[in-house]
Amino acid sequence: MSGERLFDVRVVALREEAPGVVSCELQSTSGELPSCPPGAHVDVHLPNGLVRQYSVASATADSYQVAVKRKPASRGGSAFMTDSLRIGSLLRIGAPRDNFPLVAANGRTVLIAGGIGITALLPMARLLAARGLDWTLHYAVRAPEDAAFKRALQDLGDRIRLHASSTAGCRLSIEDIVMQQPAGTHFYCCGPASMLDAFLAATTSLPPEQVHFERFGAEPTAGGQEFVVRLARSGQVLPVAADQTIVDALLAAGVDAPYSCQQGICGSCEVKVLQGSPDHRDDVLTEAEKASNKTMMICCSRACSPELVLDL
Numbered sequence: 001m002s003g004e005r006l007f008d009v010r011v012v013a014l015r016e017e018a019p020g021v022v023s024c025e026l027q028s029t030s031g032e033l034p035s036c037p038p039g040a041h042v043d044v045h046l047p048n049g050l051v052r053q054y055s056v057a058s059a060t061a062d063s064y065q066v067a068v069k070r071k072p073a074s075r076g077g078s079a080f081m082t083d084s085l086r087i088g089s090l091l092r093i094g095a096p097r098d099n100f101p102l103v104a105a106n107g108r109t110v111l112i113a114g115g116i117g118i119t120a121l122l123p124m125a126r127l128l129a130a131r132g133l134d135w136t137l138h139y140a141v142r143a144p145e146d147a148a149f150k151r152a153l154q155d156l157g158d159r160i161r162l163h164a165s166s167t168a169g170c171r172l173s174i175e176d177i178v179m180q181q182p183a184g185t186h187f188y189c190c191g192p193a194s195m196l197d198a199f200l201a202a203t204t205s206l207p208p209e210q211v212h213f214e215r216f217g218a219e220p221t222a223g224g225q226e227f228v229v230r231l232a233r234s235g236q237v238l239p240v241a242a243d244q245t246i247v248d249a250l251l252a253a254g255v256d257a258p259y260s261c262q263q264g265i266c267g268s269c270e271v272k273v274l275q276g277s278p279d280h281r282d283d284v285l286t287e288a289e290k291a292s293n294k295t296m297m298i299c300c301s302r303a304c305s306p307e308l309v310l311d312l
Contacts, residue, residue, distance in 0.1 A: 009091050113139045187211055229303075236255070282301055
């Protein structure tokens with residue numbers, strides 16, 4: 001994770017937004033923080049050595065609000081954020097990464113959130129409302145009490161559609177929503193894998209530039225063949241096993257490789273590809289960027305060719 005600028009922040013507010021979901025306001029200890037666009041996320045560096053990525057639900061000149069859902073099988077990230085943080089706790093965060101940008105468009109915008117995915121879409125809704133644009137936010141939860149940021153959603157008025165699967169007649173149908181929109185509508189979705197799969201199936205006939213989404217994690221690394229990575233700057237040649245990431249192979253060989261989330265969602269491990277054909281498994285690069293094979297995310301992507309030459 002070399003080269004990343006970090007900012008010292010203090011926890012100034014904690015709030016239970018829904019069962020198992022806690023929002024955390026992080027205020028700079030030394031002044032202003034970088035501007036944070038809607039849909040961006042930040043790396044949060046925890047005292048236990050872990051680094052986790054969280055979408056920014058709201059931002060001011062000197063503070064960011066993130067939200068965390070407690071995971072039963074937490075490896076220490078969500079458990080620490082929801083159970084161990086206290087008012088006054090000190091953390092370090094990276095600058096915002098905008099891998100899920102809100103495209104400037106004067107037509108209709110439809111936002112579709114599932115569970116904790118509301119964190120990324122809530123600031124988009126606020127900006128669209130502030131600009132007086134045509135938009136709607138559909139929010140899918142298991143039960144009404146599971147909806148996070150209820151107060152903020154109420155403030156946005158009747159453009160919010162809550163879909164509770166436990167309530168008869170309220171289940172979300174992404175296909176129906178897409179079919180009901182006029183031509184030129186931009187669609188945004190953030191939620192669990194099943195929702196993203198349904199979203200991509202429902203929007204498959206639309207122009208790619210109108211379809212925007214963010215996953216919680218990339219495809220698994222396993223399931224490929226062993227290949228070789230050649231480092232152009234040092235001349236090192238390293239084998240990458242079928243169940244190993246390029247980052248892991250580099251770190252095992254003592255190479256200082258850039259990385260953060262190790263899930264293909266943050267973009268910090270992007271490296272130039274000089275030769276070879278990557279097997280892209282990230283959710284950062286666009287389809288056009290993946291087709292160009294100029295760069296790749298080495299924390300999750302693999303190789304279609306026997307060898308990759310990287311600008312490292």
